[in-house]
Amino acid sequence: MPETDFAAQLARLAPEVDEAGAKSVFERHRQPSGTPRWLLPAAVVVLIVVGVTGLVLMRGDDATAPVSPVDDALRPNDGETLIADEAYFEVVIVAETTVGFGNAALVGSTEELDSLWAGWNPGVEQPDVEFAEAVALVMTRPDNACADVVTRFEVTNRNGVSTWIPVFEERADACEDPLLSWLYVVAIDRAALGDRADIVVPAAELYDVSEQTIEYTAPDGTPDESDDAATVTLTPTDVVVPLPPEGEPELHNTAAGMFYVVNHGDGDVSVIQATIDLISPVDPDTTNLMSFVVASESGRSFFSEGEVWDAWGRSATRDRVDDLTGYAGRVVGDEVEILASDATRVEGDPEVPDGEQYPLPARPFGDGITVEQFFTLSSSGPIWRMFDAQLVVEEGVGRICPVDEVVDPTGCPDAGMVIDTQVRSGNADLTSWYGSPILAFQDPVRGFTHVIPLAGYSSRNERLGIDTGDAFVTSIRIGCGGPDGSLVMANVGLEMPERATRTLTVVEDGQELGNGTTSGSGQVVIGFGLTEVPGENAELVVTDGDIEYARIPIPAETVTSCATSEAAPWEPPSESGRDDDVPFRVVSRPIGGSGGGWIGWAADQAQLDSLLTLFDRVGTGDPIDYESEIALLVSIDGGTCGPFFDGLDLVDGHVQVRTFSDPEDGCRLPLDHEATVLALPRSELSGTTSIAADATSSPTIVEFATDSGRFLAIGDAGFQVTNAQIDCRNTGQLQLTILGHGDGVESMAVEARIGERPLPDATSPSVNPADGALLASVAIPDGVVLDEPITFTVDPAGSTGGLLESPPISPDALGPLPSSCR
Numbered sequence: 001m002p003e004t005d006f007a008a009q010l011a012r013l014a015p016e017v018d019e020a021g022a023k024s025v026f027e028r029h030r031q032p033s034g035t036p037r038w039l040l041p042a043a044v045v046v047l048i049v050v051g052v053t054g055l056v057l058m059r060g061d062d063a064t065a066p067v068s069p070v071d072d073a074l075r076p077n078d079g080e081t082l083i084a085d086e087a088y089f090e091v092v093i094v095a096e097t098t099v100g101f102g103n104a105a106l107v108g109s110t111e112e113l114d115s116l117w118a119g120w121n122p123g124v125e126q127p128d129v130e131f132a133e134a135v136a137l138v139m140t141r142p143d144n145a146c147a148d149v150v151t152r153f154e155v156t157n158r159n160g161v162s163t164w165i166p167v168f169e170e171r172a173d174a175c176e177d178p179l180l181s182w183l184y185v186v187a188i189d190r191a192a193l194g195d196r197a198d199i200v201v202p203a204a205e206l207y208d209v210s211e212q213t214i215e216y217t218a219p220d221g222t223p224d225e226s227d228d229a230a231t232v233t234l235t236p237t238d239v240v241v242p243l244p245p246e247g248e249p250e251l252h253n254t255a256a257g258m259f260y261v262v263n264h265g266d267g268d269v270s271v272i273q274a275t276i277d278l279i280s281p282v283d284p285d286t287t288n289l290m291s292f293v294v295a296s297e298s299g300r301s302f303f304s305e306g307e308v309w310d311a312w313g314r315s316a317t318r319d320r321v322d323d324l325t326g327y328a329g330r331v332v333g334d335e336v337e338i339l340a341s342d343a344t345r346v347e348g349d350p351e352v353p354d355g356e357q358y359p360l361p362a363r364p365f366g367d368g369i370t371v372e373q374f375f376t377l378s379s380s381g382p383i384w385r386m387f388d389a390q391l392v393v394e395e396g397v398g399r400i401c402p403v404d405e406v407v408d409p410t411g412c413p414d415a416g417m418v419i420d421t422q423v424r425s426g427n428a429d430l431t432s433w434y435g436s437p438i439l440a441f442q443d444p445v446r447g448f449t450h451v452i453p454l455a456g457y458s459s460r461n462e463r464l465g466i467d468t469g470d471a472f473v474t475s476i477r478i479g480c481g482g483p484d485g486s487l488v489m490a491n492v493g494l495e496m497p498e499r500a501t502r503t504l505t506v507v508e509d510g511q512e513l514g515n516g517t518t519s520g521s522g523q524v525v526i527g528f529g530l531t532e533v534p535g536e537n538a539e540l541v542v543t544d545g546d547i548e549y550a551r552i553p554i555p556a557e558t559v560t561s562c563a564t565s566e567a568a569p570w571e572p573p574s575e576s577g578r579d580d581d582v583p584f585r586v587v588s589r590p591i592g593g594s595g596g597g598w599i600g601w602a603a604d605q606a607q608l609d610s611l612l613t614l615f616d617r618v619g620t621g622d623p624i625d626y627e628s629e630i631a632l633l634v635s636i637d638g639g640t641c642g643p644f645f646d647g648l649d650l651v652d653g654h655v656q657v658r659t660f661s662d663p664e665d666g667c668r669l670p671l672d673h674e675a676t677v678l679a680l681p682r683s684e685l686s687g688t689t690s691i692a693a694d695a696t697s698s699p700t701i702v703e704f705a706t707d708s709g710r711f712l713a714i715g716d717a718g719f720q721v722t723n724a725q726i727d728c729r730n731t732g733q734l735q736l737t738i739l740g741h742g743d744g745v746e747s748m749a750v751e752a753r754i755g756e757r758p759l760p761d762a763t764s765p766s767v768n769p770a771d772g773a774l775l776a777s778v779a780i781p782d783g784v785v786l787d788e789p790i791t792f793t794v795d796p797a798g799s800t801g802g803l804l805e806s807p808p809i810s811p812d813a814l815g816p817l818p819s820s821c822r
Helices: 006-013 019-030 042-049 110-120 605-612
Strands: 055-059 081-084 089-096 104-107 134-143 149-158 161-169 180-189 196-201 212-217 230-242 250-254 257-265 268-273 275-277 290-292 301-304 307-310 327-332 335-341 383-387 389-394 397-402 419-425 430-434 438-443 447-453 457-461 472-481 487-508 511-530 539-544 547-553 585-588 598-602 629-637 644-651 654-660 673-681 688-692 701-705 711-715 719-728 734-742 747-754 763-768 773-779 790-797
Touching: 089 134, 089 149, 104 110, 104 212, 104 230, 110 134, 134 196, 149 180, 230 250, 230 327, 250 383, 257 327, 257 335, 268 327, 268 335, 290 447, 389 419, 389 438, 397 447, 472 539, 472 547, 511 654, 598 605, 598 688, 605 629, 629 644, 629 654, 644 673, 719 790, 734 747, 734 790, 747 763, 747 773, 773 790
Parallel strands: 161 196, 419 447, 654 688
Antiparallel strands: 055 081, 081 149, 089 180, 104 134, 134 180, 149 161, 196 212, 212 230, 230 335, 250 257, 257 268, 275 290, 301 307, 327 335, 383 438, 389 397, 389 430, 397 419, 430 457, 438 447, 472 487, 487 511, 487 539, 539 547, 585 673, 598 629, 629 673, 644 654, 688 701, 701 711, 711 719, 719 734, 734 773, 747 790, 763 773
């Protein structure tokens, strides 16, 4: 039992009185605050007078004498509760407010308090807080006409972190009972909080106000008025999930949202949001679309829309702007309590292993439901639901439509079952389709608020979609482009029929302002330079040779001019910028030689040296660190006006070169082709890298192994070369063996070159009509030194895929090369 002889306690704890300290504490606590002060127990009052703080250590119902001086952080042991009285805090304000109850924040500077006061607008005069010594806990609480009083903080130990909980007590015997919101501002000593502490604002269950946890981290250096307290508010969600095995992320679809839980061991978990905002590839004006975040096969990183995060949610992109925040977890036994977090950044540097693979689950939650089945459900969410249905955004509104009623899509049916969503588009003339399946988030009050497309997409512009010989112009945008933003650019989206070619020309009053030509099929976007900003009479003329298909008015644009720079001629970018999906740096710019329109790769210096034999001069630049980087060699066909290399995009999962062309009066760099060697960080690439093998609007896609540079495949589903390698034939001679697959292939012709030297024709290319398997062998004559790149062309007769021409490939990438064939 605790001693009751206060004089004996005092003599033991303070045999000598620190009069100066006692006077300082007394003067501090005699200052008036916004509420009346209540007397502490007599023992605590005596201790304050003699300069010892009123901290009480409690175990269960027992309490010992006060411990710890005020300038030390409070660090309770497991199972202990320390009672911090007003020596550790000061109630600065308690006042009725117009702000709703249930808010809480921790601020560490006058500027931060100014911002909070401006945002909350509480209708109360802003107080002065000595932020050099304290941080301010600001909260709104529900109560009757007589507000409760903060009398102390209980400080406990939760998982090694000191946790401060304010204790509210009633001080009035009787009071009127109107429900009011009360504003509290409580200043807490920084020294007592230490380097790290949690402040837990208790729930007000009668008024449905949840408990809130605010993380405090002391700023570096000596606190002053400019320091901000690093705070994170954690709010319980009432969602509890099983603790997954260590290193195996588990996806959960709950009332609190969709997230992964990652077990890092030793009681540490991270909770990774499974959705990010999505900019629609077919209509950037669409809102409330989201993208699914995919876990890697190793469980040590995540991927979505060209971005990579580590297992803690830390972004691995160069600018580190978007960590995966929003959730936190607390391990309790074999379960994890899910907390909502307002953190904007995860501490520490990202750690993403090399060679990560990100398989996209087409159906993250198994079977979907149809629109008809949804109307039989009684649940109203909140939850993500998977639909075997399409999202159609028509006339600016997104609706979930049955799959079987959207054939050769014309929009949602006028009659029948459809589901409205809050997906919206600012372009009412554009109709967009997102194929089945889709994920849609159902809010019990607002309905379906967000949609995640999991399949393909397409669009058609109803206003611009004039019949142009089976081609549709889906969008026209005028803006500024080029490296310094000085070039007036037209960007035109089209939906092209198979193997079509279109020339697009912007004209005004008979004067041509600029043009571009594109070929291919499906969704195409082409950009080209203009001599000036088009006026109200400008038109887009769509032609193919001498055939004019359409004249379409140019929509009114906000851009009136683009800044010009006469200081220096245009040069390709030296490194990636904000418009690039894949980071890079320029290593060198080879000159002369065969050039051509192709894009090659190298995973080591020997592979790059092989590609550089095609150029007269290879240029010089910074060395490539092949431990952390790979090389791309970009060679673009062009004239005196371009196109020129302008950056790297990520399109449908493959790296694609972005180009632009100068208008005629701005032509520079009189080259037949332009070549650039780029270094790309391996951390931004998966184990298999897909690249567009040329800079055309409909490029051929090539895949290679990121770690070794080994060629893997080229082509698409219609016709694909699935392997090419140098090996030994039965006669003991080197040969290039090509394997492939194609639907409907009747025969094929194969040609190959080493450098500029053609190799003999393929030996009896074989085709198996039963399964579409293809095989061809090209002999490599004796005496040929494999120090130049190899290029092959495969032309399948009867295939829907068409001719394939590989970019130059280093022989080392077609290996391992045999040391001898004899």
